[in-house]
Amino acid sequence: MTGALDTTQLGLDAARRHLLDRAREQGVALEVYAQREAATAIEAHGGEVSEFKLSTRQGVGLRALVGGAWGAAFTENLSRPALDRALARAVENAQLSAPEPGAALIAWGEPPSLDLYGEGLSGVTPEQKAQVALTLEQAARAHDPRVVSVPYLGYEDSQTELLVGNTEGLSREQRALHAMTYAAPLARDGEENRMGSDWQFTREFTALDPTQTALRAAEKSLALLGARPAPTGTFPVVITGECMAQLLGLFAPMFSGRMVEEGKSPLAGQLGQPVGSALVTLVDDATLPRGMSSRAFDAEGCPSAPLTLMAGGELRAFFHNAQTAARAGQASTGHAARQGYQGVVGVGRSNLFLQPGHTPDDEVTSGVTGVLLTSVSGGHAGASPVTGDFSLQAEGFWLQDGVRAHPLEVFTVAGTFTDLLAQIEAVGETLQWGWSGTGAPTVRVKGLAVAGGAPKA
Amino acid sequence: MTMTQTPSLLDPGLCADVLHLAGSGGADFAELFVEDTHNTGYRLHQGEVRDAGGGNLFGAGLRLLYGTRVVYAYTNDVTPTGLRQLAGDVARARAGQGEVSRQGAGGLDFRRHDARPLYVAQQHPLHARAQDKLALMRRAHHAAAGVGDVKTVDVNYLDRVQRVLIANSEGLWAEDERVWTRLMVSAIAQDGTWRESGFYGPGAGQGLEFYDTVTPEAIGAEAARMAGAMLRAGHAPAGKLPVVIGNEFGGVIFHEACGHILETTAVEKNASVFGDKLGQAIAHPCVSATDDGTLPGAWGMVSVDDEGLPGQRTALIEKGVLTSFMVDRVGELKTGHRRTGSGRRQNYTFAPASRMRSTFIEAGPQTPEELIGQVEYGLYARRMGGGSVTPGTGEYNFAVREAYLIRGGELAEPVKGASLVGNGAQDLRNIVGVANDLALGQGMCGSVSGSIPTDVGQPHILISEITVGGRA
Numbered sequence: 001m002t003g004a005l006d007t008t009q010l011g012l013d014a015a016r017r018h019l020l021d022r023a024r025e026q027g028v029a030l031e032v033y034a035q036r037e038a039a040t041a042i043e044a045h046g047g048e049v050s051e052f053k054l055s056t057r058q059g060v061g062l063r064a065l066v067g068g069a070w071g072a073a074f075t076e077n078l079s080r081p082a083l084d085r086a087l088a089r090a091v092e093n094a095q096l097s098a099p100e101p102g103a104a105l106i107a108w109g110e111p112p113s114l115d116l117y118g119e120g121l122s123g124v125t126p127e128q129k130a131q132v133a134l135t136l137e138q139a140a141r142a143h144d145p146r147v148v149s150v151p152y153l154g155y156e157d158s159q160t161e162l163l164v165g166n167t168e169g170l171s172r173e174q175r176a177l178h179a180m181t182y183a184a185p186l187a188r189d190g191e192e193n194r195m196g197s198d199w200q201f202t203r204e205f206t207a208l209d210p211t212q213t214a215l216r217a218a219e220k221s222l223a224l225l226g227a228r229p230a231p232t233g234t235f236p237v238v239i240t241g242e243c244m245a246q247l248l249g250l251f252a253p254m255f256s257g258r259m260v261e262e263g264k265s266p267l268a269g270q271l272g273q274p275v276g277s278a279l280v281t282l283v284d285d286a287t288l289p290r291g292m293s294s295r296a297f298d299a300e301g302c303p304s305a306p307l308t309l310m311a312g313g314e315l316r317a318f319f320h321n322a323q324t325a326a327r328a329g330q331a332s333t334g335h336a337a338r339q340g341y342q343g344v345v346g347v348g349r350s351n352l353f354l355q356p357g358h359t360p361d362d363e364v365t366s367g368v369t370g371v372l373l374t375s376v377s378g379g380h381a382g383a384s385p386v387t388g389d390f391s392l393q394a395e396g397f398w399l400q401d402g403v404r405a406h407p408l409e410v411f412t413v414a415g416t417f418t419d420l421l422a423q424i425e426a427v428g429e430t431l432q433w434g435w436s437g438t439g440a441p442t443v444r445v446k447g448l449a450v451a452g453g454a455p456k457a
Numbered sequence: 458m459t460m461t462q463t464p465s466l467l468d469p470g471l472c473a474d475v476l477h478l479a480g481s482g483g484a485d486f487a488e489l490f491v492e493d494t495h496n497t498g499y500r501l502h503q504g505e506v507r508d509a510g511g512g513n514l515f516g517a518g519l520r521l522l523y524g525t526r527v528v529y530a531y532t533n534d535v536t537p538t539g540l541r542q543l544a545g546d547v548a549r550a551r552a553g554q555g556e557v558s559r560q561g562a563g564g565l566d567f568r569r570h571d572a573r574p575l576y577v578a579q580q581h582p583l584h585a586r587a588q589d590k591l592a593l594m595r596r597a598h599h600a601a602a603g604v605g606d607v608k609t610v611d612v613n614y615l616d617r618v619q620r621v622l623i624a625n626s627e628g629l630w631a632e633d634e635r636v637w638t639r640l641m642v643s644a645i646a647q648d649g650t651w652r653e654s655g656f657y658g659p660g661a662g663q664g665l666e667f668y669d670t671v672t673p674e675a676i677g678a679e680a681a682r683m684a685g686a687m688l689r690a691g692h693a694p695a696g697k698l699p700v701v702i703g704n705e706f707g708g709v710i711f712h713e714a715c716g717h718i719l720e721t722t723a724v725e726k727n728a729s730v731f732g733d734k735l736g737q738a739i740a741h742p743c744v745s746a747t748d749d750g751t752l753p754g755a756w757g758m759v760s761v762d763d764e765g766l767p768g769q770r771t772a773l774i775e776k777g778v779l780t781s782f783m784v785d786r787v788g789e790l791k792t793g794h795r796r797t798g799s800g801r802r803q804n805y806t807f808a809p810a811s812r813m814r815s816t817f818i819e820a821g822p823q824t825p826e827e828l829i830g831q832v833e834y835g836l837y838a839r840r841m842g843g844g845s846v847t848p849g850t851g852e853y854n855f856a857v858r859e860a861y862l863i864r865g866g867e868l869a870e871p872v873k874g875a876s877l878v879g880n881g882a883q884d885l886r887n888i889v890g891v892a893n894d895l896a897l898g899q900g901m902c903g904s905v906s907g908s909i910p911t912d913v914g915q916p917h918i919l920i921s922e923i924t925v926g927g928r929a
Contacts, residue, residue: 007536009536009539019647031504045726048490048526049526049822050525050526050527050530051526051527051528051808052526052527052529052550052630053527053528053529053530053808054528054529054531054546054547054550055531055662055806056531056532057516057531057532057533057806059533061512070508070509071509071510072508072509072510072511073510074510074511074512075510075512075513075515076512076513076514076515076533077513077515077533082513085513086512086513087510089511092587093509093510093511093587094509094656096499096506096509096587096591097506097507097508097509098505098506098507100507106881111496126550138764148727149726149727149728151726151727151728152726152728160827184849186727186728186850187847193730193849193850194850194853195728195849196845209598209687232695232696232697233695234928237701238560253588262502262503262609262611262649263608263609263645264609266652300706339517340512342512344498344500344508344509345506345508347910350845354652359617377845377847377854378843378844378845378854378855378856378878380843380844380845381842381843381844381876382842382854382855382856382876382926384654386645386654387651387652387653387654389873390874390924390929391693391856391874391875391926391928392876393845393852393853393854393876393878393926394853410852410854410878410879410880410924411697411878411924411926412854412876412878412924412925412926413926414692414874414876414904414926414927414928417929445585446735449692449695449926449927449928450695451695451696451878451925451926451927451928452597452696452924453697453924
């Protein structure tokens with residue numbers, strides 16, 4: 001038996017077993033979500049490695065079901081006494097909470113087999129990783145004398161082990177490898193400063209190509225030089241795949257079953273109805289081998305499968321976890337989500353993307369006089385999934401008869417996301433992924449409100 | 458009240474040992490940061506507790522400096538074995554370029570820095586009952602539910618108690634306990650297809666006594682008022698307009714347009730448009746701005762920063778002239794500017810960086826009505842959402858939650874959906890009027906060292922021209 005002074009740290013699997021055993025002894029229904037992450041992050045500046053970060057972090061998140069109500073707790077201390085305290089806290093929290101109809105722990109069937117780990121990082125040395133960061137800077141700087149510095153760049157990797165289990169007998173493991181690079185070079189011409197960025201995500205270290213990432217990033221920064229004020233008014237807009245992916249990421253919560261049942265989604269009550277142009281088909285697929293948000297099972301251990309949210313403009317489905325699904329009278333779609341072991345279980349997307357269409361990419365812009373939108377920012381405050389409205393800082397170019405005329409000084413685009421989906425007139429053929437794990441091809445929209453330098457007459 | 462001596466998070470002998478081992482590869486400086494954090498989070502949806510969680514964050518971070526180069530490592534195996542392993546890993550991260558330590562084998566003689574807390578929580582969240590916290594939430598809920606067209610109310614309660622120990626190879630030893638509490642209400646008003654949300658979420662570096670001064674009723678009522686006020690609003694106009702920005706959270710404009718580019722984290726990377734402007738006029742003479750860590754009980758209070766330095770009050774801009782940056786240890790090494798007690802981080806998983814504390818534009822001589830009276834046609838942005846900035850270019854944006862048109866110097870109809878965008882270097886010169894009603898608002902600021910509590914603040918200000926991203 002262990003005493004109060006037992007600080008021995010258990011491994012993840014042992015911690016899971018300890019908690020589930022204790023819960024069964026106490027007659028508590030319990031779910032355990034245990035995660036361990038080992039990561040490296042390297043930054044370079046001025047031809048030297050300026051930051052080198054190594055980390056290992058682990059913890060368990062608990063969810064107890066008592067009298068139909070959930071209570072959560074987490075701990076990073078994996079000693080037996082700390083785990084017991086976390087269990088007690090989860091039970092206490094459940095006793096504070098209101099029962100949720102449909103709340104249940106389930107021993108789900110087998111998830112799909114998915115390799116998210118590749119060759120791993122065992123043969124990769126710290127020097128090789130540092131070289132990736134150094135190459136990013138060198139390649140961007142060498143590309144053009146107007147690249148004066150690369151303030152933000154880096155190499156990052158992480159190896160994650162995830163274990164989910166519950167007192168119904170569920171037991172799941174998954175391991176995943178992330179490796180990525182990013183670079184944001186600062187281009188300067190006289191008094192004008194412009195910064196674009198690019199990045200690469202992979203599950204194989206050897207697939208990283210820092211030179212290409214740096215060159216694309218430098219090209220993006222340079223392309224923004226020579227900006228002129230944007231006009232103010234409503235114009236046709238071509239949205240690049242990367243930018244459309246950003247917008248999808250901002251409005252994905254509209255498709256959350258939890259947001260729908262709590263009256264926070266403008267899509268509530270519209271299943272089976274057209275909410276976008278016939279060119280819009282939206283899919284969420286956690287099983288893509290190269291997807292940034294891929295996973296074989298969700299935060300409750302439910303197997304992942306592709307889900308079509310919209311087909312031909314018609315709303316077909318919402319994201320559900322086991323609980324929201326039960327209340328909606330259906331089965332979970334495998335979209336239980338949590339922010340690591342610290343969070344509570346909610347509902348969230350995985351790899352969400354707009355299905356590519358049939359318009360050749362270069363024809364999406366053909367004939368358009370308006371704005372080519374390449375990036376938006378400020379979405380955490382300027383986009384509301386509750387109303388669907390957005391007004392966002394934007395980056396892009398003026399298109400004259402389908403040709404890129406010049407970059408635009410800082411401007412805004414505003415609209416409503418569902419109106420935007422309804423106004424899509426052309427969808428390109430090439431799917432591009434954004435860096436929050438959403439994807440889209442280039443699309444053309446009939447009109448969006450643009451606010452720029454010139455006052456409105 | 459009686460103070461009980463809490464034991465240190467780590468034994469000094471072990472700290473000295475770990476710092477020594479970590480520095481054995483020839484580092485100029487080693488720093489250990491140990492953290493034990495307890496947090497609580499509850500969500501009330503339509504008056505019912507939906508999410509109840511919280512837990513214990515427990516870990517340690519080790520930072521080594523080789524010149525200006527940083528090696529950082531962290532673990533949450535805070536045992537003698539785990540920490541020695543970490544120290545060894547950090548030393549080895551410099552393998553190949555490492556030197557043999559020239560330091561002797563003796564332990565460190567830590568200078569105890571008894572951080573005098575600027576404020577001591579009276580109703581400590583760790584000693585308060587869950588039911589008392591839920592009662593605060595219910596009071597806020599009742600103040601918002603059913604007001605006007607408000608149909609949906611969510612109340613979030615958060616508290617966080619972070620105990621830290623910072624020890625370094627210079628012999629510094631600092632311990633601190635930070636207490637934060639915050640109550641946030643979102644209200645959604647709905648009438649047919651019209652829907653609008655309101656949000657208000659003040660917080661403090663205090664215990665639950667905070668809610669004696671800012672009552673849960675006031676928080677709930679304000680969220681409901683905002684949702685109702687915006688419900689049937691038309692769209693904001695688009696284009697360049699004069700704008701009066703409200704006080705309190707309105708200060709997010711300074712935070713984004715200027716604050717971030719005055720952090721040495723941006724300056725040292727040659728990514729700040731103000732990097733070479735010290736001593737020069739960068740704003741209209743009516744603008745003075747301060748970053749202050751010494752406000753007792755403030756959300757952005759820093760009794761001691763995450764590098765072990767006492768918090769300070771830093772004048773950033775005086776009458777339009779740039780007087781200081783916000784500086785951390787690495788920033789000082791790289792730029793030569795003295796440290797300002799601005800080294801902050803979310804938790805042990807981040808190395809510290811120069812960050813804001815309570816940042817605000819100082820009060821001016823006019824009244825808000827006088828500022829509005831100067832505008833023939835423009836926007837009154839009464840309540841703000843959040844914003845962001847690209848430090849390299851100074852281009853920023855922020856969202857307006859509640860706005861009205863100004864016509865002929867008078868407030869007119871409400872308008873929704875505006876964001877404001879601009880360039881910090883240009884727009885600071887366009888702040889042409891500052892009122893006398895300075896107040897602070899609370900937010901979470903995300904940057905290189907994670908998400909940290911910061912205050913923004915200002916009195917009402919008048920900007921002669923700014924791009925309004927509406928659509929009318």
